[in-house]
Amino acid sequence: MLDDGDAAANRDKAAKLRLSGAGLHFPSLPSPKKQVFAYDPNEFEEFVEEWVPALNTRYARVERHGGTGDHGVDVAAYLTPQAMEGEWHNYQCKHYGDALTWSKAAPEIRKLFASVVQKRYTLPSRYIFAAPIIGRSLVKQFARPSDTRARFLEELTSTKDTAITSLSSAERESVASLAQSTDFSMFEPVAMDEMLELHKTTRHWADRFAQPLPPRPQIMNPPAEHTPLEARYIQKLLDAYREEWGEGTNTLERVAENEDAQDHLNRQREAFYSAESLRVFARDATPEGHFEAVLDDIHAIVVEVARGRHPSALERLQAVLVTAGQVVLTETILAKQVRPLDRKGVCHHLANDDRLTWRQGGKA
Template sequence: MYFYAPGDWEEFILEWATALGETYVQVKRIGGAGDQGIDVAGLLSDHGFEGEWDCYQAKHYSDALTPSTAIPEIFKMFRHVADGHYTMPRRYAFVAPKGCGPTLNRLLSHPSEMKAKVLDALSDGSPATRDLAPDTLQALKSLIQKTDFKMFVAIQLIELIDGHARTNYHAFRFGTSLPQRDAPAEPPLELEAHESRYVAQLVEVYSELDPDNPLMPETIAGHDVHGAHFRRQRQAFYSAEALRVYARDSVPPGTFESLLDDVHAGVVEIAEAPHSSGRDRLTAVLTHATQVQLDSHRLVSVTGPEDRKGLCHQLANTDRLTWVSKK
């Protein structure tokens, strides 16, 4: 973290803030030109910056923060509040890899002293205030005087590491092992609505082999010939579904979807090649799916053969794969 570029540090803070025990409607990174003194914001309502929010000021400096670096940032925030660009944040937190130096740490731990220090700096002719008009200085002074300075805090590095370890981003950023994955549950006895398309595709496969025997999705699991095969496919689908839920809770958004894309890319040529029947196409695709090279994908360490087969059924569930040719 000490060697991050400023933008990488802001991205790290954005990831960390998602694990805070706050009921944020959204956490967003603002940092950059025209950021109005906001690097990362935690919005507590759909009113955005017009409602309650928390400000995380990401300062990636080579040394610990001092009052001379912190106070101009505080002035900047008060200026934008006074100009109506946003409401006063509920909390304003400095987040720096080297933390705050002893003087700034002491001031932040004594809010009344911190307020007095900021008020003194308002009239000391520093670059942060020397060009302000008298009425602007007075407005800032009034705003500072009525502000509770308990809102200004510093986040310690140990808090950052501990909090980030509870996010979906930690294993990806630091290359640590993914959390242990529980064994997938058995499929429900009754078919569920979200299974309808891949199940319909499987019924088409069985019906193609057995055209004189009407087959229904609700009863196929008990069929003498096709039932065992159908039950295995549902087991695979729900194994992949369990992987999807695991990914939602353990890795960054989009990771599971990229795994689906990789599996699709690995089997689509097999799926589109000529086959004598839908069952042959299905079998060829499922077999090949267990052999597709996924070593570069972060989820491969928790993905087994049944998941790979189930991912094919997930793809069939959205018609990205089809088993029976439409002639």
């Protein structure tokens, strides 16, 4: 009889077993940067909306305003519950086929000041231009806030931009006055590499930029000695063996004396550790929950078999193992890595968690 032990506490200990074998390889996908370059303006705004909360700034709320009639606000980040009536930052998303330059940024700045004068919102404390490519000349321009303000004011007197020409004379004077009193260091560009690095820390990264998984080791060899991690599922196997072969197989020591039982046990342990290697791989290479999704997919189907009528516990187990090999898994980045032996092992992981059992009348 095995002592159950604390399986959860021993998972990581068991996971340190030697991994070996060839990995599986899949064709590479375009890099995240290339994928962003291929976005349409709407997709790029969604990407920025996902990225903004990852910044160090503690925002009370982040909202996307992009679209017709946004008055120059694509993604607004509020530092207080008062939203645009309190301090806030504006993230302006500009997705072009080429670099963002001053000629494309200046109209957005004019739209900003015009909207503030028209009391559509208050002046943000920061205005960040987000674009796949930021022109070097624009970076240099924003690095000189005083010169940028002077250039803006000079162009303001002759612009034909309808954001300004549609204003009354008094409003145009207010725009010039507001710009004159504004510290233009509030305007800044953000590099795409910086955005991607921070986006990696969000829960959206794996869904948006699904990349091929690293090679997965083929097998995790069962240790010679049974570990506490195995206690529950092996005890359930012993219960099935005792029903099949009698009391002479009610302990591991006595199973070793029965060739059929020992051979069966060895195969189940190989399957269990194959699935355990999948769990460790998923833990290290995929977002949280992918291995659990495999468990849930297989359980949803095999539990019906487990709860059906069978001549013996061992035949119930065999029927479940066969069915597990036929389950269609939900398509995830991990699903392609699941092998037939993993599926058998998953059934024993489910038994470990008391979601499956083999003896008649036991909890399935």
